[in-house]
Amino acid sequence: LARKPGGENLRELAKEFLATATDAGDVLRARATLLPLEGLSLERTAEILGVSKWRVCRLRTQFIRLGGKPGRKTGRGGRRRENLNRGDEAEFLAPFIATASGGGEISVSTVRYALEVRLGRPVALASVYNLLNRHNWRRDLTSVNGATGPLQEEQRRTATVRGRLARHVNIINVDSRLPNLALEKVRHYYQTRGYQVITRPDMAGKVPTFVSVLFEKNRMQVHRYEDLPDTLVGGSGYDAKIKLPAEIEAVRPKINFGFTSRGCSRSCPFCIVPVSEGEVRVEGDLYDVWDGRSRRVTLLDNNILQLPSHFALVSSQVQKELLTVDWNQGLDFRLVSDEVAYILERTRMPDLRLALDSVHHIPLFREKLQLLRRYKVRRDPLVYLLVGFDSSWDEDMERIRFLTAEGCRPYVMRHPNVGKNSKYAVLQEWVNQFWPVKVMSYEKFERLRRERPDRKRRRLTGMNTFQEAET
Numbered sequence: 518l519a520r521k522p523g524g525e526n527l528r529e530l531a532k533e534f535l536a537t538a539t540d541a542g543d544v545l546r547a548r549a550t551l552l553p554l555e556g557l558s559l560e561r562t563a564e565i566l567g568v569s570k571w572r573v574c575r576l577r578t579q580f581i582r583l584g585g586k587p588g589r590k591t592g593r594g595g596r597r598r599e600n601l602n603r604g605d606e607a608e609f610l611a612p613f614i615a616t617a618s619g620g621g622e623i624s625v626s627t628v629r630y631a632l633e634v635r636l637g638r639p640v641a642l643a644s645v646y647n648l649l650n651r652h653n654w655r656r657d658l659t660s661v662n663g664a665t666g667p668l669q670e671e672q673r674r675t676a677t678v679r680g681r682l683a684r685h686v687n688i689i690n691v692d693s694r695l696p697n698l699a700l701e702k703v704r705h706y707y708q709t710r711g712y713q714v715i716t717r718p719d720m721a722g723k724v725p726t727f728v729s730v731l732f733e734k735n736r737m738q739v740h741r742y743e744d745l746p747d748t749l750v751g752g753s754g755y756d757a758k759i760k761l762p763a764e765i766e767a768v769r770p771k772i773n774f775g776f777t778s779r780g781c782s783r784s785c786p787f788c789i790v791p792v793s794e795g796e797v798r799v800e801g802d803l804y805d806v807w808d809g810r811s812r813r814v815t816l817l818d819n820n821i822l823q824l825p826s827h828f829a830l831v832s833s834q835v836q837k838e839l840l841t842v843d844w845n846q847g848l849d850f851r852l853v854s855d856e857v858a859y860i861l862e863r864t865r866m867p868d869l870r871l872a873l874d875s876v877h878h879i880p881l882f883r884e885k886l887q888l889l890r891r892y893k894v895r896r897d898p899l900v901y902l903l904v905g906f907d908s909s910w911d912e913d914m915e916r917i918r919f920l921t922a923e924g925c926r927p928y929v930m931r932h933p934n935v936g937k938n939s940k941y942a943v944l945q946e947w948v949n950q951f952w953p954v955k956v957m958s959y960e961k962f963e964r965l966r967r968e969r970p971d972r973k974r975r976r977l978t979g980m981n982t983f984q985e986a987e988t
């Protein structure tokens with residue numbers, strides 16, 4: 518036998534209730550109570566009311582618990598969509614409270630930005646207001662938005678500007694001509710979260726700003742950003758130990774430009790890589806960098822030849838996808854072996870970049886050059902030459918003469934030790950234009966340059982100084 522439905526004592530009340538009720542919810546509750554009392558099964562009642570059997574039970578329970586009284590609704594209670602619990606909310610707001618009690622300015626957009634960073638996802642402005650209301654901050658914010666004195670006027674204006682720029686992030690690349698990978702990570706991180714990324718030096722301090730400087734000589738240019746709020750300054754030219762927040766650092770933007778390995782296990786005294794990145798290690802492969810469409814990829818691995826199997830893997834991926842790869846940071850010639858030369862010969866590269874940092878490496882360099890040529894890898898590699906660090910002028914000249922005689926293309930890089938030494942600036946000009954070093958001595962180049970400044974000469978005649986001098 519089926520169980521007798523409950524609510525028998527409310528039968529008459531439910532009938533009266535149905536005649537007078539104006540709220541659809543009340544009607545539904547009364548009918549859900551009455552129909553089973555009239556002999557209908559729960560299934561049939563659910564069919565008639567157009568709801569589920571489970572819902573019929575809940576409606577009946579509600580009506581019985583309310584004692585047949587209209588107008589009262591029962592909620593489930595509790596917060597089901599909370600971002601943070603009360604304790605975490607208080608802890609999250611504590612720094613803002615400290616700032617406010619110290620006389621500092623708090624804007625809703627600042628709180629919103631911090632909350633989004635904390636949660637790792639966008640948050641509606643209403644959620645931030647609700648959070649602040651829960652912690653009795655309404656009056657403080659109203660005073661900022663509604664005040665009228667000169668100071669308050671400025672506060673109101675700032676709050677308005679910040680409101681307009683609430684979902685903006687500012688990235689400033691001081692000196693990199695190539696894409697700046699750290700800033701690209703910032704761009705991707707925020708763009709995928711719905712932010713607009715801008716490059717506006719004048720907005721630094723007004724919206725979250727990331728500044729990167731790669732070369733120490735440009736360090737002065739970032740001093741003005743140092744003490745601004747919401748601004749992170751970093752880069753190898755500033756302080757290589759400053760890192761992006763871990764969640765941004767973990768981003769791998771597929772922009773055909775990046776690293777498949779980081780670090781280096783050598784410790785060349787002039788190089789910042791072992792300090793800033795540590796021991797060599799694998800970071801990913803071609804597919805973490807390549808967007809799947811471009812025909813060319815630039816890899817910035819500092820010394821991938823220290824990981825021979827990883828080098829073979831990435832090269833095989835490049836070959837399989839018929840791509841051109843630029844090993845932009847150069848390959849360590851000391852680690853070139855038959856296997857490496859074989860792989861290089863089968864890989865498309867726009868150039869072959871090596872480095873010759875000391876005159877003592879010349880014999881080994883000659884040997885490796887012959888090995889590369891045996892495998893028909895490019896005959897005239899570009900060879901970086903660091904000058905002015907721990908080598909004498911004569912040693913620098915010896916390396917240049919050796920490379921030129923071997924048919925390589927030397928490329929001088931001045932160490933900051935000699936950054937202001939004009940002799941080295943002329944040396945760099947003589948070598949890095951490639952053709953003067955082949956046709957005239959340093960002394961002749963320097964004399965011609967002194968006698969007829971290149972820029973003036975070009976302006977007057979439209980001709981290259983040295984081409985004319987040779988004729």
Ligand code: SF4
Nearest residue numbers: 781783785788790819
């Ligand atoms: S081998 Fe290259 S990357 Fe490694 S420490 Fe020397 S210069 Fe730096």
